[in-house]
Amino acid sequence: MIERLGGGVRRRVRGGDAERHQEHAREEQLSLHGCGLVFWNITPNGAKIFRATLTPSEAAAVIVPQVEIVPGVFHLPGYLSPEAQCELVERVLALGTAPAGFYRPTVRGGGQMRIDMMCLGLHWNARTYRYAAMRGDHDGLPVQPIPGPFVALATEVATTVGMRIEPQVCIVNRYPVAGKLGLHQDKDERRETLEAGVPIVSLSLGDTARFILGGLRRREPVRAIALASGDALVIGGPSRLRYHGVAGLHRGSGPPTLGLSGRLNLTFRQYALASDDVPGA
Numbered sequence: 001m002i003e004r005l006g007g008g009v010r011r012r013v014r015g016g017d018a019e020r021h022q023e024h025a026r027e028e029q030l031s032l033h034g035c036g037l038v039f040w041n042i043t044p045n046g047a048k049i050f051r052a053t054l055t056p057s058e059a060a061a062v063i064v065p066q067v068e069i070v071p072g073v074f075h076l077p078g079y080l081s082p083e084a085q086c087e088l089v090e091r092v093l094a095l096g097t098a099p100a101g102f103y104r105p106t107v108r109g110g111g112q113m114r115i116d117m118m119c120l121g122l123h124w125n126a127r128t129y130r131y132a133a134m135r136g137d138h139d140g141l142p143v144q145p146i147p148g149p150f151v152a153l154a155t156e157v158a159t160t161v162g163m164r165i166e167p168q169v170c171i172v173n174r175y176p177v178a179g180k181l182g183l184h185q186d187k188d189e190r191r192e193t194l195e196a197g198v199p200i201v202s203l204s205l206g207d208t209a210r211f212i213l214g215g216l217r218r219r220e221p222v223r224a225i226a227l228a229s230g231d232a233l234v235i236g237g238p239s240r241l242r243y244h245g246v247a248g249l250h251r252g253s254g255p256p257t258l259g260l261s262g263r264l265n266l267t268f269r270q271y272a273l274a275s276d277d278v279p280g281a
């Protein structure tokens with residue numbers, strides 16, 4: 001039976017020690033805060049009371065609904081609970097209004113993107129297509145670091161589908177209702193990272209996106225995947241260099257409780273296998 005937890009991710013708990021958590025699963029919340037999987041009891045008036053932290057073996061016993069679309073591409077619908085989505089939106093918007101927050105990039109051909117962007121950890125320079133510690137194509141500011149709970153969340157998503165990532169970059173895209181992102185490959189990370197198939201972990205918030213997934217060559221046919229608020233998507237292994245993009249949004253389809261117009265998408269990337277190779281390290 002799949003349980004819908006009060007917050008956090010939608011999980012099914014199987015066997016072993018983890019079973020003791022199941023009886024109260026509907027009252028519990030997986031918090032975004034802290035590392036690991038933290039359960040909370042939610043009282044009728046909404047207060048959170050700390051209950052337990054899952055050990056790594058308990059966490060490994062947790063099953064999350066997932067669909068492997070093609071080898072290496074996993075869609076995890078509803079990975080984030082409504083509460084976790086709200087918390088993530090709040091934190092992203094706070095970062096987005098701080099120095100080195102959202103801006104509208106101009107790409108090397110001179111055109112403006114149809115989305116706003118904010119890079120955390122490392123900056124993706126839209127003019128050079130290279131990563132750097134500073135925003136050389138915009139205001140020269142150093143990027144903000146990736147908050148620890150974001151790193152923990154992305155790592156957890158990858159682990160859920162049997163992959164590994166050490167997130168060194170989080171690119172946050174803010175889509176206005178008419179926002180789009182053309183078909184492209186994410187290939188600006190170091191070659192050894194790409195060749196190892198280290199995944200990209202994507203989290204979607206707000207309006208549902210018409211995400212398009214192609215093949216390893218631009219001309220290959222694409223398929224559409226509806227990425228709704230709270231969904232996670234992992235693109236790795238043999239699919240790491242698949243073309244992909246966002247053809248548009250289903251306007252107004254996001255949860256009203258998020259208070260978001262359009263959509264936010266976070267993609268977590270590992271730039272280098274060795275931390276010494278990370279710019280600014």
Ligand SMILES: O=C(O)CCC(=O)C(=O)O
Binds near residue numbers: 173181209211227244
């Ligand atoms: O918004 C999305 O779902 C995709 C984002 C993306 O492709 C990218 O940032 O490279």
